[in-house]
Amino acid sequence: MKLTKTLLATTALTVAAGTAVTAQDMADSMTLVSWGGAYQASQVKAYAEPYLAANPGVTITWDESSAEAVAKLRAMNEAGNVTWDLVDAVASDSMRLCDEGLAMELDHDEVLAAAPDGTSASDDFGDLLVSDCFVPQIVYSTTFGYRTDLVPEGVEPPSSICDVFDLAKYPGKRALQKRPIDNLEWALYCDGVAKDDIYPTLGTDAGVNQALAKLGTIKDQVVWWSAGAETPQLLADGEVFMGSTYNGRLFSAIAEQNQPIAMMWDMQSFDLDGWIVPAGLPADRKARVMDFLKFATDTQRLADQAAYISYGPARDSSASLVGKHADLGIDMAPHMPTDPANAGNVHIYDYEWWADNRDDLNAKFQAWLAQ
Amino acid sequence: MSDTTHTGPVLAADGTPLKRSLRRALRAQKLRALALIAPLLIFVLLTFIAPIADMLFRSVENQIVGRTLPMTVEELRDWDGEGTPADSVYRALYFDLFLAAEGKEHTKLGSRLNYEESGISSMFRTTGRDVDNIGKVYQKAIEKVNPAFGEGAFWYDMMSGGQGAEGNGTLLSNQIGRLEGLESKTFTGDIGFVPGAEIYKILPNATRAYTAFAAFTVFMDEDVVAEEDPWEAVYPALLLDLREPATTAALAGYQGPGAQELRDLAAQADTLPPVDLKAALVESNEDWLRTEYWEVIKTYSPPYTTGYFLNAIDMEKTTDGIALRADDERIYGILFKRTMFMSMVITFSCIALGYPVAWIMSNLPARSANLLMILVLLPFWTSLLVRTSAWKIMLQQQGVINDVLVWLGLVADESRLVMINNQFGTIVAMTHILLPFMILPMYSVMQTIPQTYLRAAKSLGANNWTAFWRVYFPQSVPGIGAGSILVFILAIGYYITPEIVGGTTGTFISNRIAYHISTSLNWGLGAALGSILLAVVMVLYYAYDKIVGIDNVKLG
Numbered sequence A: 001m002k003l004t005k006t007l008l009a010t011t012a013l014t015v016a017a018g019t020a021v022t023a024q025d026m027a028d029s030m031t032l033v034s035w036g037g038a039y040q041a042s043q044v045k046a047y048a049e050p051y052l053a054a055n056p057g058v059t060i061t062w063d064e065s066s067a068e069a070v071a072k073l074r075a076m077n078e079a080g081n082v083t084w085d086l087v088d089a090v091a092s093d094s095m096r097l098c099d100e101g102l103a104m105e106l107d108h109d110e111v112l113a114a115a116p117d118g119t120s121a122s123d124d125f126g127d128l129l130v131s132d133c134f135v136p137q138i139v140y141s142t143t144f145g146y147r148t149d150l151v152p153e154g155v156e157p158p159s160s161i162c163d164v165f166d167l168a169k170y171p172g173k174r175a176l177q178k179r180p181i182d183n184l185e186w187a188l189y190c191d192g193v194a195k196d197d198i199y200p201t202l203g204t205d206a207g208v209n210q211a212l213a214k215l216g217t218i219k220d221q222v223v224w225w226s227a228g229a230e231t232p233q234l235l236a237d238g239e240v241f242m243g244s245t246y247n248g249r250l251f252s253a254i255a256e257q258n259q260p261i262a263m264m265w266d267m268q269s270f271d272l273d274g275w276i277v278p279a280g281l282p283a284d285r286k287a288r289v290m291d292f293l294k295f296a297t298d299t300q301r302l303a304d305q306a307a308y309i310s311y312g313p314a315r316d317s318s319a320s321l322v323g324k325h326a327d328l329g330i331d332m333a334p335h336m337p338t339d340p341a342n343a344g345n346v347h348i349y350d351y352e353w354w355a356d357n358r359d360d361l362n363a364k365f366q367a368w369l370a371q
Numbered sequence B: 001m002s003d004t005t006h007t008g009p010v011l012a013a014d015g016t017p018l019k020r021s022l023r024r025a026l027r028a029q030k031l032r033a034l035a036l037i038a039p040l041l042i043f044v045l046l047t048f049i050a051p052i053a054d055m056l057f058r059s060v061e062n063q064i065v066g067r068t069l070p071m072t073v074e075e076l077r078d079w080d081g082e083g084t085p086a087d088s089v090y091r092a093l094y095f096d097l098f099l100a101a102e103g104k105e106h107t108k109l110g111s112r113l114n115y116e117e118s119g120i121s122s123m124f125r126t127t128g129r130d131v132d133n134i135g136k137v138y139q140k141a142i143e144k145v146n147p148a149f150g151e152g153a154f155w156y157d158m159m160s161g162g163q164g165a166e167g168n169g170t171l172l173s174n175q176i177g178r179l180e181g182l183e184s185k186t187f188t189g190d191i192g193f194v195p196g197a198e199i200y201k202i203l204p205n206a207t208r209a210y211t212a213f214a215a216f217t218v219f220m221d222e223d224v225v226a227e228e229d230p231w232e233a234v235y236p237a238l239l240l241d242l243r244e245p246a247t248t249a250a251l252a253g254y255q256g257p258g259a260q261e262l263r264d265l266a267a268q269a270d271t272l273p274p275v276d277l278k279a280a281l282v283e284s285n286e287d288w289l290r291t292e293y294w295e296v297i298k299t300y301s302p303p304y305t306t307g308y309f310l311n312a313i314d315m316e317k318t319t320d321g322i323a324l325r326a327d328d329e330r331i332y333g334i335l336f337k338r339t340m341f342m343s344m345v346i347t348f349s350c351i352a353l354g355y356p357v358a359w360i361m362s363n364l365p366a367r368s369a370n371l372l373m374i375l376v377l378l379p380f381w382t383s384l385l386v387r388t389s390a391w392k393i394m395l396q397q398q399g400v401i402n403d404v405l406v407w408l409g410l411v412a413d414e415s416r417l418v419m420i421n422n423q424f425g426t427i428v429a430m431t432h433i434l435l436p437f438m439i440l441p442m443y444s445v446m447q448t449i450p451q452t453y454l455r456a457a458k459s460l461g462a463n464n465w466t467a468f469w470r471v472y473f474p475q476s477v478p479g480i481g482a483g484s485i486l487v488f489i490l491a492i493g494y495y496i497t498p499e500i501v502g503g504t505t506g507t508f509i510s511n512r513i514a515y516h517i518s519t520s521l522n523w524g525l526g527a528a529l530g531s532i533l534l535a536v537v538m539v540l541y542y543a544y545d546k547i548v549g550i551d552n553v554k555l556g
Helices: A004-022 A037-054 A064-081 A090-099 A122-126 A161-165 A183-189 A195-202 A205-216 A229-235 A245-257 A281-296 A298-305 A316-323 A349-368 B018-058 B063-068 B070-076 B086-103 B106-114 B121-144 B152-160 B167-183 B198-201 B204-219 B234-243 B245-252 B259-267 B277-284 B292-299 B307-312 B332-363 B366-381 B384-395 B400-408 B425-449 B451-459 B463-490 B498-501 B509-518 B525-546
Strands: A029-033 A059-063 A087-089 A135-147 A174-177 A222-225 A241-247 A261-276 A347-349 B315-318 B322-324
Touching: A004 A174, A004 B315, A004 B384, A029 A281, A037 A059, A037 A281, A059 A087, A059 B086, A064 A087, A064 A183, A064 B451, A064 B509, A087 A090, A087 A281, A090 A261, A090 A349, A090 B106, A122 A135, A122 A222, A122 A316, A135 A229, A135 A245, A135 A298, A161 A183, A161 A261, A174 A229, A174 B234, A183 A261, A183 A347, A195 A205, A195 A349, A222 A229, A222 A241, A229 A241, A229 A245, A229 A261, A229 B204, A241 A245, A245 A261, A298 A316, A316 B086, A316 B315, A349 B121, B063 B070, B063 B106, B063 B167, B070 B086, B070 B292, B070 B366, B070 B498, B086 B106, B086 B204, B086 B234, B086 B277, B106 B121, B121 B259, B121 B277, B121 B292, B121 B332, B121 B463, B152 B204, B152 B259, B167 B204, B167 B292, B198 B245, B204 B234, B234 B259, B245 B259, B259 B425, B277 B332, B277 B525, B292 B315, B307 B315, B332 B366, B332 B425, B332 B463, B332 B509, B332 B525, B366 B425, B384 B400, B425 B498, B463 B525, B498 B509
Parallel strands: A029 A059, A029 A087, A174 A222, A174 A241, A261 A347
Antiparallel strands: A087 A261, A135 A241, A135 A261, B315 B322
């Protein structure tokens, strides 16, 4: 028995020494997964290009699979061959990946850079660290845009979320996302439920029926979307009068494509997007990706990203560094969902609550849609 | 000439019976033929049959509950479904959950059970965070009495029974097996620890908890057992053992390592906090008192379940048996019926539109027929997404068709037609997309029907209609059959077109399957829905074979 112990101890030592050596050796390529489009382009410009300039010899491959990241990571994990090194995911997906053991748990203060004034990473990100596996990058919001030229004459433009439900005042179709999240909360809010009571109400069958009944008042006039690009398109074609989508999509339709669209920020629903590291990476790849992660989520890099897309940086310390749009030269701060002028009345979406109730409410929502 | 009186078997030139020699020659040929198709066979097996079989298996597989909570499931067997389970269930749950939380497997189980009942996922997640702290209370109390109980080496000696003591191999392999089940891996090799047989008799809970710790330390953390301080779960386990009245008596005669310390601790056991793991779990999350949640755990504890299939047909398992889901949660029945109905409408539209085209093509001179053929194939070569999006532009309210109708004055500007995001849009777009699959088989069958038959019919006195209906049409039925099978089976599994143009009333069952595979991660339910779809297609194929006869289907 003693011999075994010694043998085991030696093996353990060799293993430990082995990992220590390879940790110095970082892999020289990595695969990053993101959403494609303007958002991924902003990441390339703000994170990847400066990182590659500082680390010549490293190659980065981009994969535009974030929309199916959860399912693909699970399949890769079951096959025992995870080819991704860093995955961009929304907060709710990152919680699920963490729950499924597919994402690595991180000690945020250890792996992330502190703010320039020395504030620790966990304080700098604050409440946005919604999961142990998640490193937030941006705060985005799902909010409404409307056609300025389709506002009825003599009526002031819509300014409240409840105008979405007011077909008499603002006739025309609405585009809403084909999922219960946000829609049910907005419906309850406009049906007179106080903001703090929204989730307790939704937790009851009566509350769900109340929300669906309120949505039912506009059901005939709703075009349901599943990809974020659909609403700007529907607005541009004049198919809908107003519609919800991610604020960055509306920004690019308004500021970059000069469409007759305006934002309506009331009760915008904040959400987060960030990185997760897949569980079980080999030591060299993990070392490389951790190095990149630390670089790409520091205060300056997060602020830089805001020059390319109108999403708010997730760090407190980045907010003051947000400047002008890289091509258009307009001030970006007023277009951020977190700007005080826009964030007067916001809806904070409860991740934990939805993680519990998503399956059930989705079934009810889909059954309601199909009726 | 040969000897005709010979009556034995016919022999080949080398003297072996001709029959055997022939068989050998044929076998070689068969093997060669098999070798030729082997690449395709292996390819199909590996990339098609095996994944489908694996997916179908998931529709009944449910081992996660029994593997994550083995002791709890065992204890729960005696629960009658009334109120809350006995304290022993909560005790088993604590130790199961502790190991699962160390391996980060408890949240997987939470997600799995959350498919059946909302709220279970957070119950597992929050309690998984607290299991360490629950054990720490007892650890601190015991270490306060005797700090030796905080040392890894002391525990190692005590639990192994010292050098040369008789070990309990069954307990060890049980605990390794439990870890293997939890992690779905196989572990081999010596862990450098064998629990002592004698100490296990005296302190069963503590020895079991420590053995689990030992296996986890070696296989998961890759550390050495003797050097590691035990984890928190062994302390409540030890206290549970010491509280047993028989333990004091058994300890009195015990001579192994740590005997004196254990006797001292047992003497003071009453001053230590009571081990109420039920209260501790409930304090962590009071949902552990909810009867519905325990019912779900009990209902889904067997390794295989019909639950996914029941969900897929809008039913659910309850402790009282199988019941139909509430009205507002029934969706799959509607979707299956809608998928069938719309696929049939699409198939008939394809026949109606495709038949004249195939007829014209087969009756035109080769040159013009080829031009028409290119027109048929051109959309076929265009990306599916492009064609679907094009229909969106055509059909939407501010789209091409509505604009033309308004310009012509056929439709008022305020009442433009709604032709997209509903069943109509899906049927139009899918008919267009699937039309080549109907025209091509029809065309190749019609090409083989000689023109002279029609002329002969007419010269025998048939009018145009009779000649077509009695002579031409029956001969073209095999083409219709082949086209219909192709179009119907393709339509029934269509996903992307209904997703884009289907709105809420034009989506198919495949859209829900995609949702469960990629968004909700409920692969079991997705697999069950897929299996049902596969079965439906096979039944329809069988019915088709019985009615039309599959031999009558020709692709050319």
